[in-house]
Amino acid sequence: MNACRVVLSVNGSVCEVEADPATPLIYVLRNELGLVGAKLGCGLEQCGACAVMADGGKVLSCVRAVSEFExxxxxxxxxxxxxxxxxxxxxxxxxxxxxxxxxxxxxLVVALTAYLEAAERPDRRGAVEALEGHLCRCGAHADVLRAVERLVAEAADGG
Ligand code: FES
Ligand code: FES
Known part of the structure; x- marks a missing residue:
């Protein structure tokens, strides 16, 4: 390992960590910064569990190097x-x-937040597309769609 100083802006705070710059971002978030909300699922950019936002857009954090996010x-x-x-x-x-x-x-929450913050007129189809690639092994999809419908209705009401 070739550790060096990496400076990140996370949730509005500047954080400095010692890490190999090639380390996937999720390991730094979880192990160095204690931000364990993003989960390591497949580790192959195939399930969406590790999603976070970078400059307002959704990114997967399980493969891309932490240095890319400075x-x-x-x-x-x-x-x-x-x-x-x-x-x-x-x-x-x-x-x-x-x-x-x-x-x-x-x-899922990160993906929908990124979508709703970017979309001029959020709709159900766009929200569902924003969730493409997000797998749920429990089969909570029907409940997630209920949340999506509520969010789209709130957006239409200006909420
Ligand atoms: S852990 Fe599955 S996409 Fe990153
Ligand atoms: S994996 Fe989606 S609720 Fe369990």
Whole structure:
């Protein structure tokens, strides 16, 4: 291992860690920064469990090197709740019970948050497309779709 200083911006804070710059981002988030919301599933960019946001867009964190993310604004699921208030996606998942074991949930929440923040007029189809590539081994899809429908309705109401 070739450790050196890596500087990241995560959830609005600047963090310095000693790490091999080639280390996949998720290991730094989880093991060095204690941000364990993003989960390591496949480790092959195939399941979506490790999703976080970089400059507002969804990225998978299980393969790409931490050094690629220096100078970018990273947001993990922990950073979505402002001042202790859940963001609309977190609230919709909670209130519709859109999770079973929860392993996939932070990836889904991050993906939907990135979609809703970017979309001019969010709709069900766009939200479902934003979840493509996110696997749920528990089969919570029907509940997740209920959360999606609530979010799209809220967006249409200006909520
Ligand atoms: S752990 Fe990254 S996509 Fe599966
Ligand atoms: S709720 Fe268990 S993997 Fe999705």
């Amino acid at each position: 100078g970018r604004a990273l947001t993990t699921v922990e950073g979505l709740a402002g001042g202790g208030d859940l963001n609309p996606v977190q609230r919709a998942f909670l209130e519709t019970g859109a999770a079973q074991c929860g392993y996939c949930t932070s990836g």
